[in-house]
Amino acid sequence: MLSLDHLNVVFNLGTRRAPVPLKAVRDVTLNLEKGDCLGLVGESGSGKSTIGRTILGLNRIETGRITFEGVDIGNLNRKSEMQLRQSAQMIFQDPHSSLNPRMTIFRSVAEPLVLHTSMRGAELRERVQELLNTVGLETQFLYRYPHELSGGQKQRVCIARAIALNPKLLVLDEPTSALDVSVQAQILEFLKGLQQRLGLTYLFISHNLAVVRHMCNKTAVLYLGRVIEEGPTEELFQKPLHPYTRALIDAVPLPKSGQDKRSKLIRGEIPSPIDLPPGCAFYGRCPHALDGVCNLTEIGHFSAGADRYVSCVLQDPQRSAALS
Amino acid sequence: MSQPIIEIRNYSLNFWTFDGVYHALDDVNLTVEKGQSLGIVGETGCGKSVTVRNILGLLPSPPAEVVSGEILYDGKDLLKALPAEMHRIRGIEIAMIFQDPMTYLNPVFTVGRQLVDVVLAHNRARGQGEKISRKDAETRAIEMLNKVRLPNAEKQMSNYPHQLSGGMRQRVLIAMALIGRPKLLIADEPTTALDVTIQAQILELIAELVEELNLSVMMITHDLGVVAKSCDRVAVMYAGKVVETGTVAQVFDHPAHPYTQGLLRSIPHPEKNVSVLEGIPGFLPNLLDPPAGCRFAERCPRALDICRKVTPVGNPLAGGHVASCHLAEELEAASA
Numbered sequence: 001m002l003s004l005d006h007l008n009v010v011f012n013l014g015t016r017r018a019p020v021p022l023k024a025v026r027d028v029t030l031n032l033e034k035g036d037c038l039g040l041v042g043e044s045g046s047g048k049s050t051i052g053r054t055i056l057g058l059n060r061i062e063t064g065r066i067t068f069e070g071v072d073i074g075n076l077n078r079k080s081e082m083q084l085r086q087s088a089q090m091i092f093q094d095p096h097s098s099l100n101p102r103m104t105i106f107r108s109v110a111e112p113l114v115l116h117t118s119m120r121g122a123e124l125r126e127r128v129q130e131l132l133n134t135v136g137l138e139t140q141f142l143y144r145y146p147h148e149l150s151g152g153q154k155q156r157v158c159i160a161r162a163i164a165l166n167p168k169l170l171v172l173d174e175p176t177s178a179l180d181v182s183v184q185a186q187i188l189e190f191l192k193g194l195q196q197r198l199g200l201t202y203l204f205i206s207h208n209l210a211v212v213r214h215m216c217n218k219t220a221v222l223y224l225g226r227v228i229e230e231g232p233t234e235e236l237f238q239k240p241l242h243p244y245t246r247a248l249i250d251a252v253p254l255p256k257s258g259q260d261k262r263s264k265l266i267r268g269e270i271p272s273p274i275d276l277p278p279g280c281a282f283y284g285r286c287p288h289a290l291d292g293v294c295n296l297t298e299i300g301h302f303s304a305g306a307d308r309y310v311s312c313v314l315q316d317p318q319r320s321a322a323l324s
Numbered sequence: 325m326s327q328p329i330i331e332i333r334n335y336s337l338n339f340w341t342f343d344g345v346y347h348a349l350d351d352v353n354l355t356v357e358k359g360q361s362l363g364i365v366g367e368t369g370c371g372k373s374v375t376v377r378n379i380l381g382l383l384p385s386p387p388a389e390v391v392s393g394e395i396l397y398d399g400k401d402l403l404k405a406l407p408a409e410m411h412r413i414r415g416i417e418i419a420m421i422f423q424d425p426m427t428y429l430n431p432v433f434t435v436g437r438q439l440v441d442v443v444l445a446h447n448r449a450r451g452q453g454e455k456i457s458r459k460d461a462e463t464r465a466i467e468m469l470n471k472v473r474l475p476n477a478e479k480q481m482s483n484y485p486h487q488l489s490g491g492m493r494q495r496v497l498i499a500m501a502l503i504g505r506p507k508l509l510i511a512d513e514p515t516t517a518l519d520v521t522i523q524a525q526i527l528e529l530i531a532e533l534v535e536e537l538n539l540s541v542m543m544i545t546h547d548l549g550v551v552a553k554s555c556d557r558v559a560v561m562y563a564g565k566v567v568e569t570g571t572v573a574q575v576f577d578h579p580a581h582p583y584t585q586g587l588l589r590s591i592p593h594p595e596k597n598v599s600v601l602e603g604i605p606g607f608l609p610n611l612l613d614p615p616a617g618c619r620f621a622e623r624c625p626r627a628l629d630i631c632r633k634v635t636p637v638g639n640p641l642a643g644g645h646v647a648s649c650h651l652a653e654e655l656e657a658a659s660a
Contacts, residue, residue, distance in 0.1 A: 185602060
């Protein structure tokens with residue numbers, strides 16, 4: 001349904017004369033099928049939000065292709081762009097800043113319907129009411145303003161607005177990071193139910209591994225713009241193959257007693273994406289790094305079972321064959 | 325051994341707002357023993373930050389008004405301390421680190437200058453012994469930056485905050501907090517703005533420094549995982565009240581308050597494969613007009629008639645575990 005093929009996104013931090021390229025997304029290939037929930041995880045600066053925004057045509061594609069239901073997104077005319085806006089929608093992290101404070105809830109939710117359909121008057125109001133009911137809000141909220149609502153309610157309004165045009169794909173960019181855990185739980189469960197009810201496909205962007213594990217059937221781990229590991233969620237969490245995935249999972253403190261206050265951790269921080277060293281981007285922090293291998297050659301993607309890919313030399317079947 | 329370094333007793337605090345009197349804290353009791361780390365958890369608006377702010381006298385009054393209670397530090401009530409006395413305690417005996425390190429570093433001065441200023445200010449405030457020279461202060465600052473494992477400490481002294489990453493800034497802030505050799509460190513969401521791998525590094529650093537410098541810690545966070553990993557004891561707060569306190573094992577393994585139980589059922593647990601997250605339906609009560617009885621009763625699945633009439637008091641269970649719930653004993657037994 002959605003496929004990203006060797007996608008590269010580059011931002012220019014300099015001027016046109018003296019460009020300073022920042023490679024935000026590097027050679028990303030991903031596939032989503034209908035009904036999937038693909039989790040994109042990674043730390044800040046890993047390019048996860050950039051991928052989401054690029055899918056909706058909000059960033060320029062440097063090289064590579066994104067095809068959504070057979071249509072090339074990098075190459076849209078006015079009409080097919082309107083089409084894309086209807087069938088792919090995005091929900092952002094902070095519901096407060098994604099709602100216009102001077103518009104009532106009714107106007108916010110009705111806006112996409114006014115733009116894309118001929119619904120007006122009573123019909124429009126009925127549809128907005130129906131949408132609010134779908135997301136579990138009562139009709140009394142119709143003529144309220146965003147500041148009168150709690151964070152969870154505002155996020156529900158954003159969801160109502162996103163599903164107004166019956167989209168097929170929802171890009172959820174950290175939809176619950178701004179919410180308290182008791183509200184987060186409600187929104188996550190609601191999103192899950194919604195996906196089943198409406199047959200939606202989700203691209204779920206989050207830095208919270210536990211949330212991704214709970215929500216997604218497939219997961220891709222990003223590091224400095226590259227997908228370093230990908231696979232079915234449970235498999236990936238139970239048996240992470242890339243040292244970075246392992247480190248990321250180990251770094252999450254668990255809500256249970258009896259943990260060691262100190263643990264073996266990866267050192268260092270994510271390097272600057274402007275001036276990337278050759279070879280594996282994780283080389284400087286990796287506990288298993290091989291001098292002369294990882295820091296020199298570009299690491300390819302190796303298949304590691306059904307639908308599983310990992311980008312680490314240690315998983316290279318040819319290399320392990322040569323060594324044994 | 326169990327000598328309290330700080331003791332908050334029957335502490336109630338109001339804010340005067342245009343809408344009326346906001347009852348932010350109601351009868352809060354907390355104790356931190358020497359060498360111990362206490363985690364305070366709760367959701368937005370539960371009063372966890374407000375509770376610790378006034379330990380250092382950081383709440384302007386008005387609008388804040390202390391209704392009752394005392395905050396005892398080494399036997400002295402900080403709420404009644406004179407400004408000059410607070411000056412000798414703030415930053416020197418008790419230090420604080422905050423959530424967003426960028427907000428608490430001055431962007432127009434170098435890291436070194438800000439650290440040196442702190443050393444000199446402490447020296448003046450102490451007002452005893454000989455004066456410390458700028459040069460000595462610089463040596464102390466570099467020493468401290470090394471202690472918080474900031475790479476290239478000497479070089480970083482001449483850098484401005486914007487030249488450092490988030491994790492490095494938090495290390496600088498920790499260095500700044502600990503440079504006066506405080507006895508108590510208050511950490512208000514110290515890792516919330518950081519990525520998980522950096523968070524793990526900072527938590528480990530705090531754990532190491534606690535041991536090395538013999539610190540006591542109050543750690544405020546909304547992340548149950550962070551508390552479970554880095555604290556000895558936990559206090560769970562809801563709507564301005566402490567609803568449950570105990571060791572990490574007591575609170576996480578045998579939660580005795582329905583709110584704590586609800587919180588634990590709201591987060592996806594990486595090791596238990598839970599298919600449905602329950603969450604806690606409903607909203608925080610309006611603290612301009614707090615309900616009679618238990619403040620959680622409205623959202624509580626187990627609420628009885630008595631809960632809406634009688635405010636539950638701390639119900640002591642085995643081993644210093646306390647829950648403010650009429651049903652605490654029963655719930656603790658059931659959660660085993």
